[in-house]
Amino acid sequence: MIANALLFGYFAVSVALLFNLWRLFAGPSVMDRVLAVDTMVINVIALIILYGIDRHTSVYFEAALLLAMFGFISTVAFCRFVLRGDIIE
Amino acid sequence: MPFVLELAVSLLxxxxxxxxxxxxxxxxxxxxxxxxxxxxxxxxxLGVGGALIASMLYFLGTDGALSIHEVLITFFLFLTAPVTAHLVAKAHLHAQGGAGLPPTGGGCGWSTFESTPETAASESPSSHNKG
Structure with missing residues (x-):
């Protein structure tokens, strides 16, 4: 049962990633693209966690945590750059 | 793993x-x-939170020990999502130059574009556009 649920989870998250990719290419403004990349990072975190359940190891949690931090910091840095024209003043 | 736990993991x-x-x-x-x-x-x-709780329950059922990593990721994601949304919205407003915003109805404009009279009086003129 968990295997079927994981299969559905892989499918749904992959379709979600495709939607985000469409917004990344089509997004009219820069902030649309930033938001698309931020959502893609969150979806990839979910994909890593599902893969960790599938493989039955807990080594992937570090990867998920690192990706969460990296995605947040990159989004904040890009918003800061759009707002102020500089990241660290 | 008991059936109830397996059902809960699959549903989550x-x-x-x-x-x-x-x-x-x-x-x-x-x-x-x-x-x-x-x-x-x-x-x-919310969806990533559901997947993380499912992972927590799964490793609780198979290994018998509660892992704390998922709580850390959930906490971090739930903490950073509002900050990201706020910054994206603010950058969008400033990129548009405040077009399409309704009037505030108060004595001064939107605080992200101009400072209130009290803070403008107490601050030096060069520091009014921090943020």
């Missing part, structure tokens, strides 16, 4: 995946950035 995975799909669908369907901002920051974060 399916619910989390559906929430993530809905969040990304909202990003495609919604008309402008301010409404598009709602879908990923709420639905997608």
């Amino acid at each position: 995975i399916v619910i989390g995946a559906v929430f993530m799909l809905v969040g990304s669908l909202g990003m495609v369907k919604l008309p402008d950035l301010m409404s598009r901002l709602h879908a990923p920051t709420k639905a997608t974060t």
Whole structure:
């Protein structure tokens, strides 16, 4: 049962990633693209966690945590750059 | 693993995946950035939370020990999602130059564009545009 649920989870998250990719290419403004990349990072975190359940190891949690931090910091840095024209003043 | 726990893990995975799909669908369907901002920051974060709780229950059932990593990731994601949404909205407003904003109805304009009279009087003139 968990295997079927994981299969559905892989499918749904992959379709979600495709939607985000469409917004990344089509997004009219820069902030649309930033938001698309931020959502893609969150979806990839979910994909890593599902893969960790599938493989039955807990080594992937570090990867998920690192990706969460990296995605947040990159989004904040890009918003800061759009707002102020500089990241660290 | 007991059947009830297996059912709970499967349900949480399916619910989390559906929430993530809905969040990304909202990003495609919604008309402008301010409404598009709602879908990923709420639905997608909730979906990832569901997947993380499913993972916690799964490793509780198979290894017998509660792992704390998932709580850390959940806490971090739920903490950073509002900050990201706020910054994206603010950068969008400043990129547009405040076009389309309704009047505040008060004595001064929107605080992200101009400072209130009290703070403008107490601050030096060169530091009014921090942020």
